[in-house]
Amino acid sequence: MNTQIILDTYVDNIIQIMTPYGSGTGFIIGDLIITNSHVVGGLKKVVISSKQIKRVIAQVIYDDPDYDLAFIDSRYEVIKNPLKLSTNLVKNGDTVIAIGHPYGLNYTSTEGIVSKSSRLYEDLEYIQIDAAINPGNSGGPLLNIYGEVIGVNTFIIQNANNLGFALPYFYVQETLENFKKLDARNIIKCPSCKNLIKEQEIKNDYCPQCGTKLEVAKQRRKGYIPTGATKLMEEILDSLGVNVTLSRRSQASWRVDQGSARVEINYYENGIIIGDSKLCRIPQENIEKIYDYLLSENEKLSYLQFSINENSIYLSYLIVDSSLTFDEGKIAFDRLFKLSDKYDEILINEFKAIKLKRDEEDE
Template structure:
């Protein structure tokens, strides 16, 4: 199969994984989502989405810092065209296809070749490839021309052209077998003695077999805890009955859908907090009517303000972190969520503004 055929056939197996620390890729094998340990960032829960799965919270049930592998529980219908691990030996010069979400560009497929089928790095074999992979590709599948998984895209050499490395399929196969044999979840693999340990049996973050300090155990125990203005913003959103975990795009960015509109909240290093919604685009005709309407509405609004950037209409709330309070924040963000949807409908239906298109992952 060519690259487009492979993408079309297996795209339903490709998962986008999001945490407060960044995003990456995963893929479905049997009843598991396979990804890198560094993608899940030592968390017990992550946010996933795919063409078949709406943005939802999923549990990380296996974390292996040794192989840089993690498994996420899959509680959804599998694809009609499931991915399988390769059963053939990878050779130098083989054609490869890497699928992932580099820089948030969803379902991107890049083609290349195997530069070196077995490259030793820190006592592990890796497949060296020249297919273009970037941040966001980590944890995604590396496929052959039969659509079989030959590896997990794991890391790149910084400041080098298309120099990537994938963990070979046989490590994945071994790990899945060992994990399923113990018939337990919430497992951490000790990078020292290689034992698989149930999280509940770990005391003070040390491996009870060899005494090694388990960084992943500590990270999972502590979880993600915001602080300062970030914590206050999330308290405000929670008070408005918004699922903060699903809304969170990073440690300082949130997105909330409000009917046909979308509200973006960002906290900047200079202390400025901006909540805004890009509503719609100005039409070619009767522009003066929209301008007059927006100016008249601006006089009535409190907390919020209309603006136009290029041909896009925005409604925004801006405040410095030192001035933000729980009560004022609740009022402002509630108005922003409610009015962004209302004004979007008015501008589109009454003034014939142009409805915005949304990226497929963000629907």
């Protein structure tokens, strides 16, 4: 099969995983989602989405920093063409396909070859490939020409041209078998003694078998805790009925959909917080009428303001973090959410503005 056929056949198995620390890829094998440990970032809960799964919160039930593997539990419909782990020996020169979400570009597939089928790195074997993989590809499947999973795309060499490494399928198979033997959830693998430890048996974040400090246990116990203006922003969003976990795109970025409008909120390093709703595009006709309307509305608005960037119309709220208060922020963002949808409809229906198109996977 060629690359496009493989992607079309198995795309329903590919998962996007989002945490406050970044995003990555996962894939379904049996009743679990497989990904890298570093993708889930030591969290018990992550946000996932796919062609079949709308953005939902899912549980990380196994974390293995030794192999850099993690398993996520989630409910999904039966997949027509499920992925399977390969049982075939990987050879130098084999054609491979990497699928993932590099830089947030959903369902990207790249083709390459196996540069070295067994490259030893820190006591583990990896498949070295020249297929282009980038941040966001981590945790995604590496497939052979038959659509079988031969590895998990795990890391790249920085500033090197197409030098990627995938954890081989046999490590994944071994881990799945050991995990399922326990018939339990919330398991951590100790990177020192290699034992699988039930999380409830861990005290003070130390392995009960060998006494090694388990950093992943500490991370899972603490979870993600926002601070400062980020904490205040999330308190404001929560008070407005926004599911903060689902809306969070990073530690300082949130997305809220209201009707046909979408509000992007970003907290920048210079202390500026901007809530932007990109509404619609200006039409080719009656442009003067739209301009007059926007200018007249700007005179009436408080907290918010219309602007035009290139040919897109924005409704925005801007504030410095030191000036943000809970009460004022709540008023401003409540208006931004409600008026974004209202104005989008007005501009489209009354002024024939052009409705925005979105990537279907970004809904």
